[in-house]
Amino acid sequence: MSDNKDATLTPEVRRLHEGMARVWANPPGLGALTVVNHTSVGLRFMVTGAIFFLIGGLLAMLIRTQLAFPDNDFMSHETYNQVFSMHGTVMMFLFAIPILEGVAIYMIPKMIGARDLVCPRLSAFGYFCYLFGGIILTSSLVLEIAPSSGWFMYTPLSSGDYSPGRGSDFWLLGITFVEISALSAGVELVVSILRTRTEGMALHKMPLFAWYILAMALMIVVGFPPLILGSILLELERATGMPFFDVTGGGDPVLWAHLFWLFGHPEVYIIFLPGAGIVSTLIPVFARRPIVGYGWVVAAIAIMGFVSFGLWVHHMFTLGIPQLALAFFSAASMLVAIPTGIQIFVWLATLWLGRPVMSLPMLWIIGFLVIFVLGGLTGVMLALVPFNWQVHDTHFVVAHMHYVLVGGMLFPLIAGLYYWLPLVSGRMPSERLGKWSFWLIFLGFNVTFLVMHWTGLLGMRRRVFTYDSAMGWDIYNLISSVGGFMMSAGVALLILDVALHFRFGRKAPQNPWNADTLEWAMPKPPTPYNFVSLPRLETRHPLWDHPELPRTITEGRHGLNTIDHGRRETWGSDALTGKLREVVHLPTNSWWPFFAALALAAVCILLLVRLYPLAGVASLVAIVFLLRWSWENGAHPSAAPDATVAPGQPPLHSRTMNGPGVWTMSVSHLANGSLYLSLLFGWFYLWTVAPEWQMPETSPLSLPLLAGAGLALTLGTAWLAKLVRRLRRGNDSALGGGMHLAAGLGALQSVLLALAIWQARLAPTESAHDATLLVALVYVLIHALLGGLLCLLQGLRVGYGFVGAEAPLEPVVVLRLWYYNLVVYWTLFVAIWVMPTVLGGGA
Numbered sequence: 001m002s003d004n005k006d007a008t009l010t011p012e013v014r015r016l017h018e019g020m021a022r023v024w025a026n027p028p029g030l031g032a033l034t035v036v037n038h039t040s041v042g043l044r045f046m047v048t049g050a051i052f053f054l055i056g057g058l059l060a061m062l063i064r065t066q067l068a069f070p071d072n073d074f075m076s077h078e079t080y081n082q083v084f085s086m087h088g089t090v091m092m093f094l095f096a097i098p099i100l101e102g103v104a105i106y107m108i109p110k111m112i113g114a115r116d117l118v119c120p121r122l123s124a125f126g127y128f129c130y131l132f133g134g135i136i137l138t139s140s141l142v143l144e145i146a147p148s149s150g151w152f153m154y155t156p157l158s159s160g161d162y163s164p165g166r167g168s169d170f171w172l173l174g175i176t177f178v179e180i181s182a183l184s185a186g187v188e189l190v191v192s193i194l195r196t197r198t199e200g201m202a203l204h205k206m207p208l209f210a211w212y213i214l215a216m217a218l219m220i221v222v223g224f225p226p227l228i229l230g231s232i233l234l235e236l237e238r239a240t241g242m243p244f245f246d247v248t249g250g251g252d253p254v255l256w257a258h259l260f261w262l263f264g265h266p267e268v269y270i271i272f273l274p275g276a277g278i279v280s281t282l283i284p285v286f287a288r289r290p291i292v293g294y295g296w297v298v299a300a301i302a303i304m305g306f307v308s309f310g311l312w313v314h315h316m317f318t319l320g321i322p323q324l325a326l327a328f329f330s331a332a333s334m335l336v337a338i339p340t341g342i343q344i345f346v347w348l349a350t351l352w353l354g355r356p357v358m359s360l361p362m363l364w365i366i367g368f369l370v371i372f373v374l375g376g377l378t379g380v381m382l383a384l385v386p387f388n389w390q391v392h393d394t395h396f397v398v399a400h401m402h403y404v405l406v407g408g409m410l411f412p413l414i415a416g417l418y419y420w421l422p423l424v425s426g427r428m429p430s431e432r433l434g435k436w437s438f439w440l441i442f443l444g445f446n447v448t449f450l451v452m453h454w455t456g457l458l459g460m461r462r463r464v465f466t467y468d469s470a471m472g473w474d475i476y477n478l479i480s481s482v483g484g485f486m487m488s489a490g491v492a493l494l495i496l497d498v499a500l501h502f503r504f505g506r507k508a509p510q511n512p513w514n515a516d517t518l519e520w521a522m523p524k525p526p527t528p529y530n531f532v533s534l535p536r537l538e539t540r541h542p543l544w545d546h547p548e549l550p551r552t553i554t555e556g557r558h559g560l561n562t563i564d565h566g567r568r569e570t571w572g573s574d575a576l577t578g579k580l581r582e583v584v585h586l587p588t589n590s591w592w593p594f595f596a597a598l599a600l601a602a603v604c605i606l607l608l609v610r611l612y613p614l615a616g617v618a619s620l621v622a623i624v625f626l627l628r629w630s631w632e633n634g635a636h637p638s639a640a641p642d643a644t645v646a647p648g649q650p651p652l653h654s655r656t657m658n659g660p661g662v663w664t665m666s667v668s669h670l671a672n673g674s675l676y677l678s679l680l681f682g683w684f685y686l687w688t689v690a691p692e693w694q695m696p697e698t699s700p701l702s703l704p705l706l707a708g709a710g711l712a713l714t715l716g717t718a719w720l721a722k723l724v725r726r727l728r729r730g731n732d733s734a735l736g737g738g739m740h741l742a743a744g745l746g747a748l749q750s751v752l753l754a755l756a757i758w759q760a761r762l763a764p765t766e767s768a769h770d771a772t773l774l775v776a777l778v779y780v781l782i783h784a785l786l787g788g789l790l791c792l793l794q795g796l797r798v799g800y801g802f803v804g805a806e807a808p809l810e811p812v813v814v815l816r817l818w819y820y821n822l823v824v825y826w827t828l829f830v831a832i833w834v835m836p837t838v839l840g841g842g843a
Contacts, residue, residue, distance in 0.1 A: 013556050017532055019563035024115075024528035027589060034589040036120035037528050038105050041127050043424075045102025045185075048131055049095050054491075055138060056090035059083050061488055064448075068481035070469040080465035081148035082167070086141055088151025089171065092267070093178055094134045096409060097220075100274040101126075101185040103416065104213045108189060110423075110519035111207050113198025113537060115530045115560075115570040118191050118660045121587045121629065126184030128597030129177055136604055137174030140167060147171040150463070152260055153234070155245040155253040160238045166608060172235040173604045179228050180600070183671050186220035189213055191663045194575040195584075198518075199536040199559060202578040204298075207517050207540070208291065211298050212277025215305040216270050221667060223266035223309065225675035230259030233682070233775070239610070242764050242771035244682070250768035252690040254319055255682055261312035262678065269308040271405055273301065275412035276343055279365055282419055283347050285515045286362045287354025290541060293346045300339035300346075307336045317388045326385050333383030340376060344369070359513070360434040364415035367442045368407055375403030378453070393463075396456025399449040406445060414441075414494065421498070422512050426524040427505030433497035440490030447483025451476050510550050516541035521550040533558035534571055560649075565642040572653050572660060582653040584660055585640050592629035599625055627793065634661075634797075635807035657728060659809050665816045676824055679779065680831055683772050694769055695840075699833055700760040701773075706829060709752035713784065713825055716745030717818040720791070724808075724815050732798075732805040739795035739811070742818075746788025753781045776828055783821045790814045 009017070026035045035041070062083050066074045075083065105123055109116055117123055140146040147167040149158035158168045193214045197206060233244040234256065243249025245256050284291045291297065313321060313329040321329075347369070356362065378400040382388050391397060418429045455476045460467070467473055511520040520543055522530060535558040539545045552558065560569060560583070572582040599622035606615035632638045634654040643652055653659030686693050723738045757777050764771040794814055797803040803810050 009555065013532075013554075016556050016561060016563060017527075020529045020532055021527065023563055023566060023568055023588075026528060031589070033594045034591050036116075036124040036587060036589055036593070038109055038117045038120060038123060039526055039528060039530075041120070041123045042102045042104075042106025044127050045105060045130065046099055048127075048134070049099030049102055052090050052094040052134060052138075053099070056087055056095055057488060057491060059087035059090065061484060063087060064481040064484040066465060067467075067477045069478065070467050070471075070474045072466055075465065077465055078148060081150075081463070082141070082144075082146040084463070084465075085147045085150050085171075086138070089147070089175070090138065092151060093175055094130075094137065096271045096405065097182055097267070098130050098178075099413070100216070100271065100409070101182065101189075103278075103413070104189055104216070104274060105185060107420070107519065108192060108210060108213055109196070109570075110522060110526065110530055111517050112193065112196065112201060112210055113518050113531065113534055113571075114192065114196040115534070116568065116586050117188050118196050118584060118586070119188050119664060121590055121593050122184050122188050124590075125593035125597055126181040126188070128594055129184065129600065130181035132597055132601035133174050133177030133181065133604070136177065136601065136608075137170055140170040140174075145170070152264065153256070154260075155234065155256040158234065158256075159245060159253075160241075169235065169238060169608055172231045172238070173607055176228055176231045176235075177600065177604050179224050179231075182220055182224055186217040186224070187664060187667045187671065189217035190221065190667045191660050193217070195572055195660045195663055196570055197573050197578050198534050198571055199573060199580050200538040200578050201573070202538070203576050204295075205538060205540050205578070208280040208294065208297055209277040209517075211301050212273045212280065215301045216273040216277075218670075219266050219270045219273075219305050219308070221671045222674045223263050223270065225263075225671050226259045226678040227263035229675050229678045229682070230256055230263075233259075235607075236771070236775070239607075240765060242774075243766075243768045244686075244771060246768070247690070247692055249766065249771075250686065250690055250693040251771075252686060254316075254689075255685055257316050257319060258312070258685065259678060259682070261315045262309075265312045265315060266308045268404065269304055272408040273304070275368070275409040278412040278416040278419075279347060279368060280343070281517065282361055282365055282415055283350050284354075285419075285513050286357045286359060286365075287350050288357065288514075289350065289354040290516075291346065292349040292353060293342075294540065296342055297346055300342040304336060304339040307332065307339070311336060314383060314388070317385055318392045330383050330385050334380055337376060337380055344373065360429060360431050360438075361415045361419040361513075363435065363438050364411050364418065367438065368411035368415065371403055371407030371411060371442075371445065375400060375407050379404060391456055393461055394456035395452040395460045395462060398462050399452035399456060402445075402449045402452075406449075414438075417498070419513065420519075421501060422508035423519060423522070423524055423526065425502050425505065426508055427501055428508045428512060429501055429505060430497055433493060433500070437490050437494040437497055440493060441487050442490075444483045444485075444487030444490055448480045448487060449483075451480050451483070455480070511543060516544040518542050518549070521553055523554070529568075531558075532556050533561040535559070562646055565644065567640060567642065572650070575663075580650050582650045582656050582659055583645055584653045587632070587639060590629070590632070592625055592632075596622055596625040596629060627789075630793070631797075633802075634810050635802045654807050654809050657724075657808050657812050661809055661813050662816065665813045669816065669820045672820065673824075676779065679772075679776055680828075683776065683831060686768055686772060690768065694767060695836060696769070699837060700762060700770075701833060702756050702759050703833070705752050705756035705759065706833060709749045709756065709784070710825055710829060712745045712749040712752065713787075713818075713822055716742050716749070716787070716791075717815075717822045719745065720811070720815050720818050724811050727805060727808040727811060730805045732808070735804060735811075736795045736798035739791050739798060743788045743791035743795060746784055746791060750781060750784040750788060753777065753784060757781070773832060776832060780821070780825050780828060783817075783824065787814075787818050787821050790817065 026037060026040055066072055066080055145166050147170060149163055149168060153171055156162055193210050236242045237244050243251045245251045245253045280291060280297060310332045313325060314333045317326060382400060418434060421429050455473050458473060460473050508524060531553050533553055533556045535549060535553055542549055568586040568588055569583050571580055572584040573579060574581055599618055602618040603615050603622060606618055640652060640654060645651060720742045723735060762770040762774050764774045791814060794803055794811060
């Protein structure tokens, strides 16, 4: 039970709490599948991620068992490759990113003074995509057809000729499904941090953890689409024979490496940043002083996020990269150590100038500092091209990766677990069991991976599944295996500690660590609505500067302290200053996210078994569910049963023209644009690098049809912009008809594009040129259909009274999509028709 049952509360305040509980309640039984509250969804992410961590850990122990002795026949070569591939896949895709997103989903609203994330149904949808995708992917292990090409799935090893079974398909489709979840959470977190901070919390006043999560989420939004594109292209190659990565058809297998590492290297920092955010949150608390150099840390976060996108080629130094590129990416790889070093020195300075208290969470922070610094040093070594050539793809790289990722993510994550556990349970953790767990994991980790540096220097490749004792690796592998099982014992003790904690832990006080951030002003365990009233804050350390906040918030003395309207709501604030702009009314529990994710899971399974017509039907069902979900929005009665606001409050966000929905669409276009730019990169890369690329003499595309489609899109965008300008002036006359006209222009563009594709008579299974051209044209066709369909829905919503001068937000959101479509279409036209024609040969 939450600890807000204070006998000193007045009857009026008690009624306020009871009303909040009714509006924000989570339904029992099967209704739990409809829950969208960020606290519940975040916990689901974390628990599911922990389960996948145990699966990945079990696979690691199978690997260490196989390598413990020379000439070991514990596993066959094929089984070892499956276990090896799935260990990396589970840890990177099903554990690391999702559990960190779960922590962010759970903590961010509590830290920035919000009642929920801005799009709670999107979070729930993301969780179900993650759950179903993870189940599909790991089921390949049970079926004994798991992928065996490594967690990076290099082509041509993962292509149909060398991996003819279903293993690679499980990876490609399952990971793409899981990536939808990651992007959903990324978009959600960016918009929530920028637009739903409590009143007065300017950007330079928000907690450092929120800065780290903002950077992480933006990197997810920009960094994950290249892998999604690569997975789609490789699955198309495997399923239909389109030769994107086949040299004989004009493709290039190195393109996969580029697309994968365009995602893969930023992912390392995506994993590190939340861990560093936990460190930056905990060190000031236990040092008993504000962090030294807040501005320096923020600058280091921004620099690290930016520079990380310029490092992907250092994973490809042995693939025949030009020497100039080698020099550039080697220098960039060393440059990224600077923002990392800034943060480490800030943490050390804060501890040095403070009065550190050595508690259980701080023990894990110290372990992080030791392990991560060691991993960073070997990272600088690997940035040197000659050294990289010698140890590439050996156990030295495996050891470095684990030092960086486990040190940079797992140790801070466990520190955060012990730090925030009293918030979740209302009970304090066990110091004794926690310390035993720490020493087993810390010592076991170093015994395992410190020795692996040496086996790597002795030449042991990461894919070796057995070896002869004459190689001299046997004693080192045995030591590593012993360390791995020691680490497993520490993890088992950690699980036991957490399980016993909920039953036997002593009751936690209001602010057990004397922390400074706002989440400790909440009841424990948290209520579904977080704060019964939302305070105005203009300090980075609200609980240090205003220790009375837990009491005054609970007594309803701050903002949004009414519930008679029956809405779930939180503040919408200015992205920079934190000034109030609107009241954001949030969606309630719904089945639609679950149904939509379930339909997409059916699409994934049907594609796996190559039942393509049924997969098409399931795709249409998923689209119907998503559109039905979108219908309950804005001025719909279920979204805002009562549109009135208290005197002096700003308007509801759906009654403005710059609400969070506009920001959500804009951030979504960052992800969409990243995928599109990756597609353009693939086009130009194959054109300029692929040895067998063939450019036809004349374009197979009809210029009149392409120009006509572009003209329809341009006219539709201009017309839609005119309708929005009239809405800004409060004029909604003929708005429904205007939306239907824009829908008609979108339909015209779609028809002309479809005719252009049909008339081109492309041969996508014979030529990488035609295959890439077809994918690009289908991409713009899908967006044309979507733009027209959304305008059609807007016209219908005008008729129902959900859109108009009083509720003008949605046309602005749709206009952002049309603007995006306009830029994409004409840049693609230049890339596939104008440039090939001008430079020689048609597209």
